Amino acid sequence: MFNKETYIRRRNELKRLVGNGVIVLFGNNESPSNFPNNGYYPFRQDSSFLYYFGQQRDGLVGVIDVDNDTETLIGDDIDIEDIVWYGSVNSVSNMASEVGVAHSAPMKLLTNICNDALRAMRRIHFLPPYRFDIKLQIFDLLGIHPNQQKESASMDLIKAIVKMRSTKDAEEIEELERAAVIGYKMHTTAMRLVKPGVTEKYIAGQVDGIAHSYGSMVSFPTIFTQHGEILHGTPSLNKLEAGKLALCDAGAENMMNYCSDNTRTMPVTGKFTQRQLEIYSIVETCHDYALEISKPGAKYFDIHLAVCRLMTDRLKELGLMKGDTEEAVRAGAHAMFLPHGLGHMMGLDVHDMENFDQINVGFDEETRPKLEQFGTNCLRMGRRLEEGFVVTDEPGIYFIPALIDEWKASGHCKEFLNFDKLETYKDFGGIRIEDDILITKDGCRFIGKDLIPYHPKDVEAFMENN
Numbered sequence: 001m002f003n004k005e006t007y008i009r010r011r012n013e014l015k016r017l018v019g020n021g022v023i024v025l026f027g028n029n030e031s032p033s034n035f036p037n038n039g040y041y042p043f044r045q046d047s048s049f050l051y052y053f054g055q056q057r058d059g060l061v062g063v064i065d066v067d068n069d070t071e072t073l074i075g076d077d078i079d080i081e082d083i084v085w086y087g088s089v090n091s092v093s094n095m096a097s098e099v100g101v102a103h104s105a106p107m108k109l110l111t112n113i114c115n116d117a118l119r120a121m122r123r124i125h126f127l128p129p130y131r132f133d134i135k136l137q138i139f140d141l142l143g144i145h146p147n148q149q150k151e152s153a154s155m156d157l158i159k160a161i162v163k164m165r166s167t168k169d170a171e172e173i174e175e176l177e178r179a180a181v182i183g184y185k186m187h188t189t190a191m192r193l194v195k196p197g198v199t200e201k202y203i204a205g206q207v208d209g210i211a212h213s214y215g216s217m218v219s220f221p222t223i224f225t226q227h228g229e230i231l232h233g234t235p236s237l238n239k240l241e242a243g244k245l246a247l248c249d250a251g252a253e254n255m256m257n258y259c260s261d262n263t264r265t266m267p268v269t270g271k272f273t274q275r276q277l278e279i280y281s282i283v284e285t286c287h288d289y290a291l292e293i294s295k296p297g298a299k300y301f302d303i304h305l306a307v308c309r310l311m312t313d314r315l316k317e318l319g320l321m322k323g324d325t326e327e328a329v330r331a332g333a334h335a336m337f338l339p340h341g342l343g344h345m346m347g348l349d350v351h352d353m354e355n356f357d358q359i360n361v362g363f364d365e366e367t368r369p370k371l372e373q374f375g376t377n378c379l380r381m382g383r384r385l386e387e388g389f390v391v392t393d394e395p396g397i398y399f400i401p402a403l404i405d406e407w408k409a410s411g412h413c414k415e416f417l418n419f420d421k422l423e424t425y426k427d428f429g430g431i432r433i434e435d436d437i438l439i440t441k442d443g444c445r446f447i448g449k450d451l452i453p454y455h456p457k458d459v460e461a462f463m464e465n466n
Ligand SMILES: [Mn+2]
Pocket: 261, 344, 392, 394, 434
């Protein structure tokens, strides 16, 4: 964990931003897989709890009384029977002092704290819960039914945490760099193993194993598939086939739970075909263009649209799109190929703070768009970039047979799409190239000192030589 001063500073800033009331930050509990003591492994702490209280143990709650300026770490110490099975663990009071918290208390005291605050009509700030055990705990403590908890969660607390967690400081960037080192090893492992006859699941398992072998975990379930056009396709037992592309979207969380998130698309044989290269080079150009124009003050929404226009221009050259580029993008025709946004915030969560809803994280009053159009409606990030933001740059081109059929049948965007040509790409799959970028004072840079190969020549050379 970081120095205790980091957590003290963060909590002080949180108190200043929230201003009043009692903040209750729930840590996660073990999540049972098939019986209560068999938890899914490894344990994953809640990211906001980690940010302010740093401790990785299950069953903890952090309480910050803003009005009285007191902080308490709540949790039960384990008893002798647990020690027999699991060994000794740090006491709750020790864990509190490690992160600069003056008080600790057993879990039953949380009921008193909440009752006292409710009786005094004080505001209790909590975050929208995403685990059912925490929902029950909030129901017991505050009498709010789980169905009402999302709307009863504190928007002031959400806004304060988004403000703080969006900007990464030097010690957080160091952790993100560490995660990137593991991410590099995961991706180059996949590139070494890809060849005809190996199953998708085998490669995904090896990739996951790299993360685990560094004491960390994957930052999200690994996507490894020959069906790159299925955006969140899970690895299957199908064997890799010569002539196809394999898409690997994977990342690590380091020991401090900071994430990496990269995507590479590679030819199963190690050599791109001409048709694959044509599409790949468009994605490559879009990826590099986003890197060129990302800087403080630029709206990520505008960068997304600039990339869409560039992609449209290039797809017109290939005869897959037609008509006026501006009009095509305004109509959302490009979403046939790129139905998602250019990227998202990344930090302690791979889609950072996704549990607060992306509209509260990736957008603000100024940039909150009308999100009705297909493709644009699932953008995760649109607000102005600031120094210290970490975002992903992940353009892709996908040929989704069902989408081609649907738009062809309805005539949607037919003035901008060449459906006859699209028909011939139904077996193509999809390509995405993704890297993580840090917004610097006057531009941006990649996170990760070794960049996973992505220029076609580099990919082919790596696959040939490793
Ligand atoms: Mn991503």
